[in-house]
Amino acid sequence: VKRSSTLNNNKVLGYPISIFFIVVNEFCERFSYYGMRAVLVLYFKYFLRWDNDLATSIYHTFVALCYLTPILGAIIADSWLGKFKTIIYLSIVYAIGQVTMAVSAIHDITDKDRDGTPDNMTFHVAMSMVGLFLIALGTGGIKPCVSAFGGDQFSEHQEKQRRTFFSVFYLCINGGSLLSTIITPILRAQECGIYTQEKCYSLAFGVPAALMVVALVVFIVGSGMYYKAEPQGNIMLDVCKCIGFAISNRVRHRGKQYPKRKHWMDWAEDRYDKLLIAQIKMVLKVLFLYIPLPMFWTLFDQKGSRWTLQATTMDGNFGALVIQPDQMQTVNPILILTLVPIMDSLIYPLIQKCVNFTPLRRMTVGMLMAAIAFVCAGLVQIEIDKTLPTFPSASQSQFVNGMGMALNVSTPGVYVGLIDSSYYSNYSLVNNGKIIFTIWSDTQACNYSREFGFGSSYTFYIPGNLVCQNDITATEDIKPNTAHMALQIPQYFFITAGEVMFSVTGLEFSYSQAPNNMKAVLQAGWLLTVAIGNFIVLIVAEVAKIPEQWAEYILFASLLIVVCVIFSIMAHFYTYINPAEIEAQFMKKGDDNDEDDKKQLQKGMEMVKRNSTGSHSYDGDDDDDERKKTKM
């Protein structure tokens, strides 16, 4: 009741103006986050000089932390500061973190001997770690609050608009991330510096830092237009105490002499408010439903690891466009930008005409799509395996020096090294396309050029009487990749279609099914499934150790199908609720006399009980009156 009366009336096309500031804020924040993340591993490797393993471990730890901190942000928002203030304060922390990263990447700060490399690496490492910690705290902390705060701007009867908002919100996430993952690698490739010119990581981190400041400013500008729900005390502490009491009370009253209660949480009724118990029941029902969900993210997040590695064994030549393996990941946000509007305006309404395509059904189909994507990945892997020998590592080449003197070999960006007489160089990694090597000794120098295909590997024999281009013979150790990267498009299509059905729907579902005072907490619970999904990738990759990559893809697909079946059974027994209506039954308590109180409480409890036994179903209709009839 309070909510509809305090929502401001500034609307455009039926949408509150305030959401404009929220979606722009999300666009800039995601630009900041994904832009920084895009160059992070390279920064670890080439600036901090870490090896691949350390760089990868710290990167994944950082990503996992970003999905664990939402719990903290949600607790602060729902129990203490409210969403608005939490977003402001944690955005400041976030922006400081981004600026810290940008400063940590200025090599000149400690480059006393001015040779282009930092002299006090401990300083840069320490600053980077502090920066990353603040970013994880900020980005994770605000994430559940921003989406829930956006949802708060709609009144109860604006269910359709709220659903569209979550779709637009998702578009902004992907628009921001797409733009930044294109821009920051370009910035990183620039050279900058005061004393010496080096790869410009400070600019690649600085622009995301600036965008985070813009995100904060935009959010503050909208301040006067937001509906700001007040936090209702330390709700999480109350929830924990209430659950604890219900369990201990149940254990204390084990005997047959004690009458059974319908729900184990009802054992808390002796001490706790019935409204709180009803709200906890709503949250627990949704959290229970979340249990199988991490498996979806386990598959989804392998786009950035396994699928990118798969792309390294493929041919990225698209004619006018040459795609690098890690650039294939941009197919996901590009497809999101196309698929979300198509799904919302065409596919969902069409399916809705034939079946009641409820949120949980959409999520189930989304999981199946992800499983199909991994079957596609497995099939592509089988194709690739037909074309791949096992030795040596792809995209590398070596030189064998047949001359009577030591030789130096280099190409722009790669110094193959000094090769002793009658000895061979290490394998060096070079780009695809035409590469010109400069070979020089004490007495002569020459250029040798050659076309390199994706993933190919060569050994070059430099004869004793080197004149150059025509004298060097090459053996092809590994043929160029022949499986084309376009083969990955179907798997990207399915995983992204799955993401739209699963993730966009899940975001809105988590909001709509949460009681008013725990909206951010449930959003954080949703994000926790992403964090757990990422840990499962690490565990399965470590434990399973499947020698054939295609078999690993099929294993993941099969696991998701099993989980999907379990989820669909659980979803079958879930009944959609309208938390506000249930809460309203309890809220009336203060207004009515005791007798009415009892009736209202009885009615509210009945409602929760009916809902928990699964006697009602979600009706995809957006008409408010109709919705009330079928849902309640």
Ligand SMILES: CC(C)C[C@H](NC(=O)[C@@H](N)CC(C)C)C(=O)O
């Ligand atoms: C919960 C997140 C995984 C959801 C969302 N991610 C996406 O929308 C991805 N399609 C982005 C892509 C660039 C990986 C997010 O909030 O970042």
